Amino acid sequence: MSGKDMYYNKAKQEGYRARSAYKLKQLDEAAGLLGDGRTVVDLGAAPGGWLQVAAERVGSRGTVVGVDRQRIDDLDEPVATVRYVRGDITEDSTKDQIRETVADATGEDPTERPVDAVVSDMAPNMSGDYDLDHARSVYLARQAFEVATDLLDTGGDLAVKVFDGRDLADLQEDIEAEFEYVRQVRPDASRDASSELYLVAKNYLTAPVREGDRMDVEIVDVGDEGDGIAKVEEFTLFVAGAEEGDELTVEVTDVKPRYAFAEPVE
Template identity: 70%
Template sequence: MSGKDKYYNKAKQEGYRARSAYKLKQLDETAGLLGEGNTVIDLGAAPGGWLQVAAERVGPDGTVVGVDRQRIDPLEDPEATVEYVRGDMTDEDTKAEIRERVGAGDDTGGPADLVVSDMAPNVTGEYSVDHARSVHLARQAFEVALELLDSGGDFAAKVFDGQDLDDFEADVEAEFEYAHRVRPDATRDSSSEVYLVGKGRLTAPVREGDTRDVEIVDTGRDGDGIAKIEGFTVFVSGVEEGETVTVRIDDVKPRYGFAQPIE
């Protein structure tokens, strides 16, 4: 193949701007990231291969925003609404422009269903340095995702495997229902890159293991008591409406949680 692999040639044949388009396709098939009508923010989007895939999969009712310091040539005949933001993803003005492009004001919460990053550092050849830089970039994307994701939204970022990945994965898992690593088939055999995926952004005011004093304000259809913590719904077993009890949070989902009363 004259030094080019099958995904490079496939991208040329199928009109994708980069072979990495197949990585996003495979990430989506593995982790269920892209849905019809979704709002997707692609950090470090140039030259636009991931934008092409995202536009195809979110369809005409979806919106895709590509963010990069470099200019991105507009897609031809995109399936979705595609917006382009030129700037540093960590800059407040850039984040404000992203919100504007998707019709979300500063006080409306996260506008995105998915934030993705395929960014990689300039490789020095010294693996420990390259790994650390890749984690730093991925952490920057993660911080942006925490600001821009809606409750229940997803995150995926490329990182080089190495000693700092466990800590980063733990930090992602703390903010999502769960986190896991995915290595798409389109990744070159010689590459150490993996994608860290966070599923189900948690915006609740509580986390698993927390204790709270709550008032049971209603009863759910399955008989559990319902409490509200800063507007967040918590189902509490074995209690009656009108009680005030101390509970331990056992499980947290994007839009509700479960708890048990404690003595």
């Protein structure tokens, strides 16, 4: 195509600022990141292709905050509420500004967690040394992960770009500890020769327990399915086979955003 691939030409025809817009479309279709009315933070947002897609998909009740070191030109008549933060995501002052901008745009208290999704297409300046570029991409992904754990509401989502390589498994394991599950997605819109992939993490866990934890609990009620109910810092723990009034040691077997399951320990 005269040096221009299909997605480049499609972006020009459909009015998107970058071919990468189709990566976010495909990530959303695969993982459901951008539902109507959601609040989304877009890291590495310039020139604005992901912002365009996010604004379209969250709609008039939604909010999108774009963050980049470069200036982002305002979107033309976006459907959603759109705000911009210019700064370096590795600096604490930028992270503070993101929090304040989200709060201002949504009307929420800055100490609350109003964000439903953090998406990041950040990539390092390429050096030509693959190991170095991979390591730098992992560093940027960890910065996005840090923003996500600071802002995401319970059950929120994260999608972050990273280059494949030796540090990927450790990064994915760390993210998995904070979400219900994580998977790797390679959008069709990524270039064939690219080593990039996206870690898509679903359902952020703000629970005070994690799978494998053991603790002593008191069963304070029984649920509709017959499981005993215990409370850990007001978080609901369903305990199989337990009855109201039981005091027992349990092991957490599965954690969801708003409740968890446990089994009695013999």
